[in-house]
Amino acid sequence: xAHASFDAARVREDFPLLAxxxxxxxxxxxxxxxxxxxxxxxxxxxxxxxxxTVNAAVHRGAHQLSEExxxxxxxxxxxxxxxxxxxxxxxxxxxxxxxxLNLVAYAFSNAGAPGAMDGVDEAIASKFALGPGDEIVVTxxxxxxxxxxxQELARRTGATFRWIEITDDGFVDLDSAREVITERAxxxxxxxxxxxxxxxxxxxxxxxxxxxxxxxxxxxxxxSVPHMPVDVAQLDVDFLAFSGHKxxxxxxxxxxxGKHELLEAMPPxxxxxxxxxxxxxxxxxxxxxxxxxxxGTPNAAQAVGLGAACxxxxxxxxxxxxxxxxxxxxxxxxxxxxRPWVSVLGPQDAGARLGAVAFVVDGVHPHDVGQILDDxxxxxxxxxHCAWPLHRRLRAVASSRVSFNVYSTADDVEAFxxxxxxxxxxFGLEV
Amino acid sequence: MDLYQELILEHSKRPQHAGLRxxxxxxxxxxxxxxxxxxxxxxxxxGEGDDAVIKDVSYDSIGCSISVASAxxxxxxxxxxxxxEAQEVFGATRTMLTSKGQAAGDEEVIGDAIALxxxxxxxxxxxxxxxxxxxxxxxxxxxxxDLTGGAASTTEETKA
Numbered sequence: 001x002a003h004a005s006f007d008a009a010r011v012r013e014d015f016p017l018l019a020x021x022x023x024x025x026x027x028x029x030x031x032x033x034x035x036x037x038x039x040x041x042x043x044x045x046x047x048x049x050x051x052x053t054v055n056a057a058v059h060r061g062a063h064q065l066s067e068e069x070x071x072x073x074x075x076x077x078x079x080x081x082x083x084x085x086x087x088x089x090x091x092x093x094x095x096x097x098x099x100x101l102n103l104v105a106y107a108f109s110n111a112g113a114p115g116a117m118d119g120v121d122e123a124i125a126s127k128f129a130l131g132p133g134d135e136i137v138v139t140x141x142x143x144x145x146x147x148x149x150x151q152e153l154a155r156r157t158g159a160t161f162r163w164i165e166i167t168d169d170g171f172v173d174l175d176s177a178r179e180v181i182t183e184r185a186x187x188x189x190x191x192x193x194x195x196x197x198x199x200x201x202x203x204x205x206x207x208x209x210x211x212x213x214x215x216x217x218x219x220x221x222x223x224s225v226p227h228m229p230v231d232v233a234q235l236d237v238d239f240l241a242f243s244g245h246k247x248x249x250x251x252x253x254x255x256x257x258g259k260h261e262l263l264e265a266m267p268p269x270x271x272x273x274x275x276x277x278x279x280x281x282x283x284x285x286x287x288x289x290x291x292x293x294x295x296g297t298p299n300a301a302q303a304v305g306l307g308a309a310c311x312x313x314x315x316x317x318x319x320x321x322x323x324x325x326x327x328x329x330x331x332x333x334x335x336x337x338x339r340p341w342v343s344v345l346g347p348q349d350a351g352a353r354l355g356a357v358a359f360v361v362d363g364v365h366p367h368d369v370g371q372i373l374d375d376x377x378x379x380x381x382x383x384x385h386c387a388w389p390l391h392r393r394l395r396a397v398a399s400s401r402v403s404f405n406v407y408s409t410a411d412d413v414e415a416f417x418x419x420x421x422x423x424x425x426x427f428g429l430e431v
Numbered sequence: 432m433d434l435y436q437e438l439i440l441e442h443s444k445r446p447q448h449a450g451l452r453x454x455x456x457x458x459x460x461x462x463x464x465x466x467x468x469x470x471x472x473x474x475x476x477x478g479e480g481d482d483a484v485i486k487d488v489s490y491d492s493i494g495c496s497i498s499v500a501s502a503x504x505x506x507x508x509x510x511x512x513x514x515x516e517a518q519e520v521f522g523a524t525r526t527m528l529t530s531k532g533q534a535a536g537d538e539e540v541i542g543d544a545i546a547l548x549x550x551x552x553x554x555x556x557x558x559x560x561x562x563x564x565x566x567x568x569x570x571x572x573x574x575x576x577d578l579t580g581g582a583a584s585t586t587e588e589t590k591a
Contacts, residue, residue: 367466367495367559371434383466391467397493398467426435427496 006320008409014040014312015407026377029415034195034223034356034403035381036245039309046308047250050301058300059274059291073300076307077290080255083310084240085231090263092256092290093303097222098145100241100256101189103293104218105149107266108187109156116267124265127186127216132158135184137215139164139172139201140393141194144386146220146241150189159186166393170197170346177209185215192224196387196401197346198329198353200224207236216262222246223355226405227325229318238262248313248405249306252299263289270295316406325404326350328413332357332402335417341429342420345399356403358385361420364427366400372426373400376419434553435496438546442500447507452489457573461566463558468494470502472566476574481515483576490563497547497556502563504544514571518580521564528557 012018017038020028030038050072056065058073074088081088094100111117111128130136136150140163154161162185165176172190181188188210193200207217219237224230226247232240239262244253258266268275268286272295277285286292313321330350336342336359345358361369370382381401384391391398402416423429451458455473462469475487488506492499509517524544527536532552538545550560568578 365468365495367468367497367556368435371553371556375434388467427440 006316006324008324008407011316012407012409014042016041016044018407022377022379023375029376029378029412029419031402031404031408031412031416032379032381033405033408034246034385034401036251037226037248037405038407039248039250039305040312042312043248043250043305043308047301047305050304055301057297069300072304073298076303079307079310080303081257083314084225084257085233086257087260089290090257090260092258092263092293093298094241094254094256094293095252095299096245096254097220097241097243098149098254100254101146101218101220102149103256103269104239104241104258104266105153106269108153110267110269112157113267117265120265121261124261127214127262128266130157130159130186133184134159134186135162135182136160137162137164137181137185137188137210139177139190140166141170141172141197141199141387141390142189142191143195143220143222144388145222146189146191146218147389150187160184163389164190166390169348170194170199170394171352172199172201172206174202174205174209177206181209181213181215183213185210185213187216187218188213189218189220191220191222192230193221193227193354194346194387194390195223195356196358196385196390196399198223198356198358199346200228200352200354204236211236226313227354228322232257244302244306244309247306247309249309250299250302253302253306255306256293258289260289263293266293268292268295272296274298313406321406322354324406325354325408328404328408328410329353329357331410331413332416335413339417339420341424345394345396356401358399358401360396360399361423361429363429364423366398368427369400369420369423372423373416373419376415376422378416378419380416434549434556436546436549438543439496439500442503442543442546443496446492446499446503448487448489448510449492449503449506450489451491452487455487455489457570459566459569459573461562461569463494463498463562465555465558466495468492468498468559468562470494470498470563470566472502472563472570474567474570474574476514476571476576478513480576481513481518481580483514485509485512485514485517488567490566492563494562495556495559497550498559498562501544501547501560504542504547505563505567508542508544509567514576514578515580518578521568521578522580524564525561527551528560 015038054068056069058070078088108130117125165173210217217237218239221240221242225242240257245251275295366382455475458473460471470492472490476483492502523540527534536545
């Protein structure tokens with residue numbers, strides 16, 4: 001099962017937090033990386049060293065520290081761009097993926113303001129024009145971060161919010177996609193990998209349908225970029241968003257990648273310092289992207305930390321990471337299949353999924369399952385995982401979810417399964 | 432583990448006074464946004480002010496064993512009490528639940544809810560145990576009655 005090229009036990013040693021003990025001195029079994037991953041020493045050091053050695057405001061200040069801080073910040077942008085196969089100018093730093101997705105959604109509503117698109121090529125400006133009769137499309141498996149901003153955009157502009165159905169086994173229904181995405185669609189937003197089902201979505205199949213309708217394509221890559229090779233040149237999408245803290249980086253830093261001609265056309269989301277070209281009391285012009293979308297003093301140390309996280313992942317090799325994590329998913333699916341009192345949500349085939357395995361113990365609420373696992377030192381997520389409509393669609397009040405990252409091991413899966421076996425006993429289930 | 436006392440499991444499997452009934456004076460629907468637990472709770476009251484008598488508490492609860500058991504214990508404890516007596520039960524229950532493991536609770540006052548004492552050690556679960564109480568407080572409020580007897584509201588504690 002284990003691949004020679006990847007030694008997860010060795011990788012674990014790079015993550016100081018994983019040595020922690022919890023709940024009466026039990027070793028921590030951390031299986032909640034889909035919510036927030038842990039950071040290797042190199043990331044913690046990079047963030048700390050920024051404060052220890054170069055901390056200053058970036059892009060301003062006539063002194064050496066400011067220059068070095070700017071170099072570190074912009075260097076991180078280049079590293080992250082390289083990591084996803086993009087150009088540094090097309091990388092916008094945000095505080096997280098939620099903000100990145102809101103940035104795009106607000107570009108649509110702000111584009112409707114008088115003068116906002118002056119000087120922009122008509123063919124591009126028209127893509128951002130949204131009003132009654134236009135449609136915004138998502139899928140029924142979206143995280144709230146890629147759902148609520150679009151609902152709200154529809155409410156602000158009078159456009160119609162629509163969604164693509166999913167199949168019972170947790171795939172996007174492409175027939176439904178072809179039905180729902182019509183020439184009225186202006187934007188189609190969907191997730192690369194479901195944070196609940198683990199399903200890896202056929203990005204380019206969906207994008208092709210969206211393209212034929214003339215819609216812009218927005219990809220939530222929060223659960224793909226940390227776990228598999230992602231190359232924006234291979235994905236037929238216009239925007240791609242992800243968060244640092246799910247890919248071994250710090251909190252407070254996220255990324256929006258966008259096609260340059262679109263970023264250049266888009267009005268800003270947040271305004272203020274750092275994002276301007278010329279400010280007069282009579283009015284202001286804006287800097288080119290990415291600065292246009294980075295108002296105020298940015299989270300520079302966190303950007304540098306995220307750059308270090310990309311370096312760390314690159315050294316492991318994302319193909320190796322993908323294989324390792326799919327091995328763990330296979331192990332988890334096999335273990336759960338031996339427990340008939342557990343139902344797994346999403347695809348049954350490990351090759352079709354990534355990142356997470358969500359499940360329901362028949363007759364026991366996920367909160368109670370999580371509590372019993374926590375008592376054994378096993379940290380998982382319970383609830384609707386910010387995907388409430390998906391749970392309604394699957395007729396589950398909520399679910400329990402184990403999720404992985406590079407430092408997760410077969411031992412973690414074993415510890416989880418062993419702790420899970422206490423559930424039927426405590427709740428008096430017939431097994 | 433000591434959290435899951437037999438009484439909690441019994442109440443969650445066979446919740447007392449469950450189901451929504453007529454007549455009722457007010458109804459509230461509360462949700463624990465962190466996990467999706469939901470309760471619809473109705474209260475029927477006779478009389479006015481602190482001497483008002485709680486004739487019935489009925490509810491439809493979807494949630495974890497703690498939230499369902501707590502609703503069941505609430506109904507069992509409060510039906511037939513005056514508002515003044517209910518305030519005392521609420522105060523004692525809340526004090527125990529928010530004590531971070533320091534207060535064992537007074538069985539004389541809160542009955543089976545004494546089994547929820549272990550919940551107070553788990554901050555995330557306190558919300559579950561208080562969900563039915565916040566719905567009740569809301570319903571009584573709609574009738575101009577104050578479950579806290581003037582003390583601070585539960586709403587802050589039960590927010591996600």
